Amino acid sequence: MIPALPEGLPTGFDRLIMRCSVDLTEAQLEGLRRASQFEGNAVHATFRQNVQIADAACGFRGTIGVHDNRNLRVLEEGETGIGLHYSYDLERDVKHKDAKADNWDRLSKAVSDVLGTQEMLVTMISLFDEKQIIPGTALPIPLGESGVSGFSEIRGVRLVQPDPADKNNELYSVVLDKHATDYFLTTFSSVEVTALSEDLLRRGLQRANDVATLAYKESRKSS
Numbered sequence: 001m002i003p004a005l006p007e008g009l010p011t012g013f014d015r016l017i018m019r020c021s022v023d024l025t026e027a028q029l030e031g032l033r034r035a036s037q038f039e040g041n042a043v044h045a046t047f048r049q050n051v052q053i054a055d056a057a058c059g060f061r062g063t064i065g066v067h068d069n070r071n072l073r074v075l076e077e078g079e080t081g082i083g084l085h086y087s088y089d090l091e092r093d094v095k096h097k098d099a100k101a102d103n104w105d106r107l108s109k110a111v112s113d114v115l116g117t118q119e120m121l122v123t124m125i126s127l128f129d130e131k132q133i134i135p136g137t138a139l140p141i142p143l144g145e146s147g148v149s150g151f152s153e154i155r156g157v158r159l160v161q162p163d164p165a166d167k168n169n170e171l172y173s174v175v176l177d178k179h180a181t182d183y184f185l186t187t188f189s190s191v192e193v194t195a196l197s198e199d200l201l202r203r204g205l206q207r208a209n210d211v212a213t214l215a216y217k218e219s220r221k222s223s
Contacts, residue, residue: 035110124208
């Protein structure tokens, strides 16, 4: 099972990474063993594809891993020592050699059967010419005489939305950098998804773009 591709990509899109790590119970581990027929303390499955999304050629890859580390290290309180991780990476103008591990379908189905709704971390990188967008924070920012010795400008900032109920927890953030005549945006957010569901990639991309567009508006000069 491989998530469905989006029908298009946001303006400036360069790369999307979605990842999740989950502690498993021993019962869940045994369920995965039976369903995916793996032995030993670890199993991995991967796929790589060259894909076309509208007019963009992209590389798409995914990874699933299960690790039983109970005999390898001292566990902290609350840890089971059994971990599952899975991730997807969609990158523009990158080519992969198409390949899919023999156990991908079996393992991905087993993971979907064992896990319910999970939170996936979503990172999106976007690239813009300075004429394309107007950033929410003007860059560069002069440091002036009271600035840091040896530096005269700030050309990157991180915009953050903390959780009102817990200021130490960030709901989402955007790093905005300017290099010469280009802007680089890195968006960090999360989305709740049913494990390995078909619309996983589409929902992650939509969420990341919703957050990214809070940090800029498109310039009329670019049209």
